[in-house]
Amino acid sequence: QQQVKQSPQSLIVQKGGIPIINCAYENTxxxxxxxxQQFPGKGPAxxxxxxxxxxxxxxxxxxxxxxxxxxxxxxxIMDSQPGDSATYFCAASRKNDMRFGAxxxxxxxx
Amino acid sequence: DTGVSQxxxxxxxxxxxxxxxxxxxxxxxxxxxxxxxxxxxxxxxxTYFQNEAQLEKSRLLSDRFSAERPKGSFSTLEIQRTExxxxxMYLCASSPAGPYGYTFGSxxxxxxx
Numbered sequence: 165q166q167q168v169k170q171s172p173q174s175l176i177v178q179k180g181g182i183p184i185i186n187c188a189y190e191n192t193x194x195x196x197x198x199x200x201q202q203f204p205g206k207g208p209a210x211x212x213x214x215x216x217x218x219x220x221x222x223x224x225x226x227x228x229x230x231x232x233x234x235x236x237x238x239x240x241i242m243d244s245q246p247g248d249s250a251t252y253f254c255a256a257s258r259k260n261d262m263r264f265g266a267x268x269x270x271x272x273x274x
Numbered sequence: 275d276t277g278v279s280q281x282x283x284x285x286x287x288x289x290x291x292x293x294x295x296x297x298x299x300x301x302x303x304x305x306x307x308x309x310x311x312x313x314x315x316x317x318x319x320x321t322y323f324q325n326e327a328q329l330e331k332s333r334l335l336s337d338r339f340s341a342e343r344p345k346g347s348f349s350t351l352e353i354q355r356t357e358x359x360x361x362x363m364y365l366c367a368s369s370p371a372g373p374y375g376y377t378f379g380s381x382x383x384x385x386x387x
Contacts, residue, residue, distance in 0.1 A: 170316075196373055207278070207365050207378030208317065253316045257373040260305070260330060264316030 167191055168256050170265025177244055178273050185239045185268045187254035192235065194256035194263075199228065199239050202251045202267075211252070212239070244272045276300060278379035280366050286385045287356055294352045295382045299368030303377070306349050308341055309365040310334065311381070317365055323349060356386045 170187045177183045189197075195216060200208035214221045214228045214237065221228045225242040241248055249272050254265040279298040287293050299306050304325050309317035320339070322330045325346035335341075338356075343349040353360055363381040 168316075173314075198373070198376070200378075205380065207367075207380045209378065210376060213374075255316070260307075260322050260372055262307075262319060262373045262376070264318070266314065267316050 167263045168254060168265045170254050170268060172268060173266070174269040174271070176271045176273065179245060181244050181272070183241050183244055183248075183270055183272075185252055185254070185270070186236065187238065187256075187265050188234075188236045189256045189263075190235065191256070191258070191263075193258045196257045197228070197230065197237050198255050198257070199226070200253045200255065200264075202253065208253055241270075244270075246272045246274050248272050278366055278368050278377050280364075280379035280382050282382055283380065284383045284385075286387060289358060289386055290355055292352065292354045293356055293384065294350055295364055295366075295384075297349045297351070297366030297368075297379060299347070299349070299366070300377055301347075303368035303370050304346065305369045305371070306343055307367045307369075307376070308349070308351050309367065309378075311363040311365055312361075317378075320351075320364075353384075356384075358386045360384060361386045 198213035199211045201211045202208040212223045212226045227240040230237040251267045253267045281296045306323045308320040311317045323343040338354045341351045365381045367376045367378045369376045
């Protein structure tokens with residue numbers, strides 16, 4: 165059962181654009197929402213994470229927006245660069261139960 | 275090296291053979307997780323250890339799968355009688371406490387022919 169739904173599957177933006185990736189979750193018991201970045205041949209790497217008592221978190225060019233009532237959260241990448249081209253996964257967890265979205269393949273064109 | 279190491283990086287095996295993968299977590303992390311990732315999908319949880327104790331197993335982990343972490347350090351994942359459907363990337367992650375600060379290894383890509 166897919167407990168975390170992620171969209172879009174793929175996204176192409178021009179350098180400097182602001183790609184937005186959306187996720188929705190079902191289980192209201194989830195209390196930790198990380199985003200991971202994965203390059204080909206590598207494991208996912210933690211990018212940024214948020215807890216449900218906060219509506220927004222920024223780290224560098226990456227921002228998570230969190231809407232607890234809608235059970236949705238999104239990743240915004242400001243001033244995107246070709247080096248940001250990767251697959252991005254959202255996840256939701258409670259204790260040791262971490263569920264991942266299906267991923268979004270982002271391409272940032274020069 | 276302070277990251278999570280997985281060995282081998284790639285494994286090609288014939289259907290019906292047994293395979294074993296190894297994961298060396300970050301040394302101070304007492305929690306270790308195994309995930310499976312198929313093409314175009316996010317990682318799916320397989321099992322979790324706290325020190326040497328295997329505390330959770332997913333229903334995805336059939337009887338052909340077994341995982342160990344004998345001394346609370348490295349872990350092994352064995353798949354017996356491999357099937358083509360087992361072809362996937364097998365990822366190991368470790369953390370010091372729960373899901374926070376997960377560090378993934380680069381994975382072992384298994385191809386069953």
